Amino acid sequence: MGVQLEGVGLTHPGGVTALQGLDLRIAAGERVAIVGSSGAGKTTLLRLLATGLTPTSGQLTLLGEVPARLRSGALKKLRSRIGLIYQSPPLPPRQRVVTAVQAGRLGQWSLPRALLSLCYPLDIRGVEQVLAPLDLTDKLFSRCDQLSGGQLQRVGIARVMYQRAGLLLADEPVAAMDPVLANHTLALLNRLAAEREVTLVASLHAVDLALKHFPRIIGLRAGRVHFDCPAGEVTAELLDSLYANDGLGSAQPASTGNHAGTEASASAPRTAQRCL
Structure with missing residues (x-):
């Protein structure tokens, strides 16, 4: 099983409701892009799927487990099977790339091996293998503070690839990359997910990239x-209603492939529309 949400809602301690009544089922090995305007709940949903947040209503099932029912040891084991690619990877500036990538398996290794890996690279060849498709092998021993924003994002992707997670989550994974590199990276992520039969869920602002690389769009x-x-x-009308903003008449993001430039109206339909 991949991911299942049944009536899931999340309200933050301050009383702000971020997610409401989500009913979703994402099969094992499926590849899904989540789109929507800023504040729509995309990042919150990914943090929920990464077990960083707990639903305040409904039930969440991940990889056949219900996180809310697990004790700390079992929850830690589940988290080791979930990989999260951050928009801004939390990489220590003075850390070497090889060490940052190896950190993807810290949750799977014994404590002595995990501690040793932070001081001495234990699997240089394995790290090189995941860096190669991302054009980063020449940065193997570079410090993270010597890399560009796009390179840091690719190191974050390499770390999750090295982790070999069963559920791969990506929060705006190509936001700091130029269009050519973004296309290359998303194609690589989808290819690896398909080859390894890994469930891939990514949030993207660029709708054209979502439509080009992902079979299913939420x-x-x-x-x-x-x-x-x-x-x-996914039609222009669906995108218009998704990005419509009362009082502003704002259009959907300009970078939306064949749908670019379609104006959203304040009277656009606001009820959920399901194609599946």
């Missing part, structure tokens, strides 16, 4: 599922 609006469609069935 649109979030105000913490709710607005639509859930195969990429080929």
